[in-house]
Amino acid sequence: MLTIKNLHATVDGKPILNGIDLTIEAGEVHAIMGPNGSGKSTLAKVLSGHPGYEVTAGEVLYKDGNLLDLAPEDRAREGVFLGFQYPVEIPGVSNVYFLKSAVNAIRKHRGEPELDAMDFLTLIKKRMKLVHMDESLMQRPVNAGFSGGEKKRNEILQMAVLEPALGVLDETDSGLDIDALKTVAGGVNALRSAERSFLLITHYQRLLNYVVPDYVHVLIQGRIVKSGGKELALELEQSGYALFRDTEAA
Amino acid sequence: MEAVAKRNSVYLETFEASGARLREPSWLLERRKAAMDRFEAMGLPSRRMEAWRNNDFSAIVSRQSGLVAGGGESDAIDSPLSDVPLDACRLVFVDGDFCANRSTLGDLPRGISIRSLAESLESDDATLREHWGRHLAAPDAQPFVALNTALCRDGAVIRVAAGVAAERPIAVLFESSAAADRRLVVPRLLLVVEESAEIELIEVHHGVDGADYLSCPVTEIAVGENARVTHYRLLLEGAAAGHAGAVHASVSASGRFGAHSLALGGKLARTDLFANLDAPGAEVDLSGLYLAEDGQYLDHHTWVNHPREHGVSRQLFKGILKGKSETVFDGLVKVAEGAQKTDAQQQNRNLLLSRRATAHSNPRLEIYADDVKCSHGSTIGELDKDAVFYLQSRGIGAEEAQGLLTMAFVAEALDCVRIEALKDYERRLLFDRLPGGQSMLEGL
Numbered sequence: 001m002l003t004i005k006n007l008h009a010t011v012d013g014k015p016i017l018n019g020i021d022l023t024i025e026a027g028e029v030h031a032i033m034g035p036n037g038s039g040k041s042t043l044a045k046v047l048s049g050h051p052g053y054e055v056t057a058g059e060v061l062y063k064d065g066n067l068l069d070l071a072p073e074d075r076a077r078e079g080v081f082l083g084f085q086y087p088v089e090i091p092g093v094s095n096v097y098f099l100k101s102a103v104n105a106i107r108k109h110r111g112e113p114e115l116d117a118m119d120f121l122t123l124i125k126k127r128m129k130l131v132h133m134d135e136s137l138m139q140r141p142v143n144a145g146f147s148g149g150e151k152k153r154n155e156i157l158q159m160a161v162l163e164p165a166l167g168v169l170d171e172t173d174s175g176l177d178i179d180a181l182k183t184v185a186g187g188v189n190a191l192r193s194a195e196r197s198f199l200l201i202t203h204y205q206r207l208l209n210y211v212v213p214d215y216v217h218v219l220i221q222g223r224i225v226k227s228g229g230k231e232l233a234l235e236l237e238q239s240g241y242a243l244f245r246d247t248e249a250a
Numbered sequence: 251m252e253a254v255a256k257r258n259s260v261y262l263e264t265f266e267a268s269g270a271r272l273r274e275p276s277w278l279l280e281r282r283k284a285a286m287d288r289f290e291a292m293g294l295p296s297r298r299m300e301a302w303r304n305n306d307f308s309a310i311v312s313r314q315s316g317l318v319a320g321g322g323e324s325d326a327i328d329s330p331l332s333d334v335p336l337d338a339c340r341l342v343f344v345d346g347d348f349c350a351n352r353s354t355l356g357d358l359p360r361g362i363s364i365r366s367l368a369e370s371l372e373s374d375d376a377t378l379r380e381h382w383g384r385h386l387a388a389p390d391a392q393p394f395v396a397l398n399t400a401l402c403r404d405g406a407v408i409r410v411a412a413g414v415a416a417e418r419p420i421a422v423l424f425e426s427s428a429a430a431d432r433r434l435v436v437p438r439l440l441l442v443v444e445e446s447a448e449i450e451l452i453e454v455h456h457g458v459d460g461a462d463y464l465s466c467p468v469t470e471i472a473v474g475e476n477a478r479v480t481h482y483r484l485l486l487e488g489a490a491a492g493h494a495g496a497v498h499a500s501v502s503a504s505g506r507f508g509a510h511s512l513a514l515g516g517k518l519a520r521t522d523l524f525a526n527l528d529a530p531g532a533e534v535d536l537s538g539l540y541l542a543e544d545g546q547y548l549d550h551h552t553w554v555n556h557p558r559e560h561g562v563s564r565q566l567f568k569g570i571l572k573g574k575s576e577t578v579f580d581g582l583v584k585v586a587e588g589a590q591k592t593d594a595q596q597q598n599r600n601l602l603l604s605r606r607a608t609a610h611s612n613p614r615l616e617i618y619a620d621d622v623k624c625s626h627g628s629t630i631g632e633l634d635k636d637a638v639f640y641l642q643s644r645g646i647g648a649e650e651a652q653g654l655l656t657m658a659f660v661a662e663a664l665d666c667v668r669i670e671a672l673k674d675y676e677r678r679l680l681f682d683r684l685p686g687g688q689s690m691l692e693g694l
Binding site for chain 2: 073087
């Protein structure tokens with residue numbers, strides 16, 4: 001599904017990713033953990049095509065094509081979804097209009113007929129139950145005035161509606177209380193399938209109690225320094241990242 | 251010694267040559283003569299006049315060869331609003347003259363009278379005598395208003411009797427045809443709304459793209475005590491046209507004047523909105539939207555005057571600039587000594603969609619009273635790049651994302667339009683001019 005080879009990227013000329021190698025097969029859930037500044041969010045932004053990040057070396061293959069050649073909207077249409085660490089507020093655009101535009105842009109790309117208002121509302125209502133979201137939020141401007149938990153639920157709702165092949169969740173768990181975390185995790189678990197893969201980027205091990213990953217990777221200074229099964233997360237919880245920093249320095 | 255060879259304007263000849271005016275009452279003739287003299291004394295607006303320092307009408311004026319002749323090819327014009335499901339009385343003027351076969355007055359409710367200005371001018375109309383030219387602010391600084399007063403030939407005189415609430419809006423369309431090329435168009439409206447009456451007026455200025463005309467319309471509005479007037483003004487002039495239009499409203503005690511200005515057309519187009527809150531408790535709500543495309547220059551000047559206490563005024567103007575365009579918002583709020591408890595707000599926000607565009611935003615507050623609440627805000631910015639990326643990351647194309655965010659930017663000002671069909675029409679006009687607008691229209 002996704003193969004990242006020797007990926008290097010910079011922000012404002014400053015190197016952040018220094019050679020990442022990672023392969024994700026269909027249906028797998030991978031978690032990337034790492035301290036602040038290790039490049040976790042940069043990896044998510046690069047995969048989704050944010051213009052502020054420059055890829056200086058390496059490649060990313062997605063469904064047999066070169067992901068980095070695609071514009072951000074085309075990556076989304078091909079099934080890459082980025083759950084934002086800080087979802088953007090868009091005053092003046094209602095959540096429902098925004099989501100309908102997104103769904104229909106993607107359907108059009110796939111050669112499917114666009115959904116009319118009725119079909120769309122039926123779909124939305126079904127998906128909203130998944131994240132326990134209040135229906136009134138749909139008429140409000142995108143994320144404007146939403147609480148932190150509401151914003152993250154809104155991200156998961158968007159993912160549930162857009163049905164991506166690869167979900168990249170950038171610290172979706174940060175700042176959530178336990179109830180919101182369970183809701184978000186429940187949404188992700190409900191979307192897990194043999195065809196759909198996830199890349200969970202997280203700072204805290206807690207998320208992984210609720211979404212159990214197949215693989216865990218430790219990212220330090222723009223490189224994956226260790227990979228393992230779900231037990232690696234627990235190990236990290238106990239030892240912290242210091243151990244790996246030392247490895248890196250040595 | 252300096253040689254003073256003052257040339258008279260091309261319009262003085264037009265003024266002197268007009269025979270039709272002989273049938274007008276003497277008071278009117280005197281006022282017209284005085285206005286013509288004033289115009290000749292002031293000359294055309296130039297950079298020497300503070301209020302006009304940003305505008306240069308000289309190129310358009312230099313190509314002018316007099317007043318429009320009238321009787322233009324009305325059928326050749328694809329009129330705006332024609333496909334808008336707007337339940338309104340429609341008055342259509344082509345090249346300055348009333349066009350009966352394209353107007354639909356319908357049954358006017360009791361208490362509302364509409365007369366053509368041409369007819370009123372010759373019949374010593376009582377409304378005209380009482381109100382015409384009485385609501386103009388600062389006439390000595392308004393050359394184009396003087397020119398209009400001297401030369402106007404037709405337009406409408408609308409009166410709403412006390413206590414009457416008009417059920418349908420009145421739409422007045424001023425069209426300029428190819429015959430208006432290199433000509434001056436001087437439409438004139440007078441709306442008198444008596445005590446506790448209500449009406450909505452839609453004023454549209456539209457012309458063909460090929461004609462290089464100059465339109466100088468003047469609208470005077472008298473808002474009676476406790477009356478409510480909402481005025482919508484759509485500037486859809488042809489691509490080569492010049493426009494220097496003015497709206498002068500005076501608002502009596504507890505009266506409310508709402509005005510919404512949409513400026514899209516014209517090569518060089520300026521709109522002056524004067525609102526005088528004449529008596530205690532008057533309320534004025536001005537909103538505007540302008541979208542300037544490559545090569546356009548669009549200007550709004552507002553003059554909100556609070557001479558008396560307990561006045562409330564609101565101003566919200568939003569501008570979008572594309573290509574190498576230029577816009578001006580210059581807004582004055584003047585609170586006189588003694589106008590206590592005035593509550594005045596002004597906002598102007600500009601969105602640059604191009605690096606080559608220039609937006610000027612000049613809020614001006616002159617406050618001489620001490621117990622007032624006045625605020626203003628002015629911004630010039632670009633689209634939020636994070637928001638564009640957020641939309642893209644959900645599959646929405648880059649162009650459409652920009653269009654969507656631009657519409658979101660203007661939504662607040664568009665929401666000031668309370669006639670649903672008109673709001674949809676304005677939205678459509680904006681979509682037509684925005685990147686990705688077509689696909690957004692389909693998605694509505």
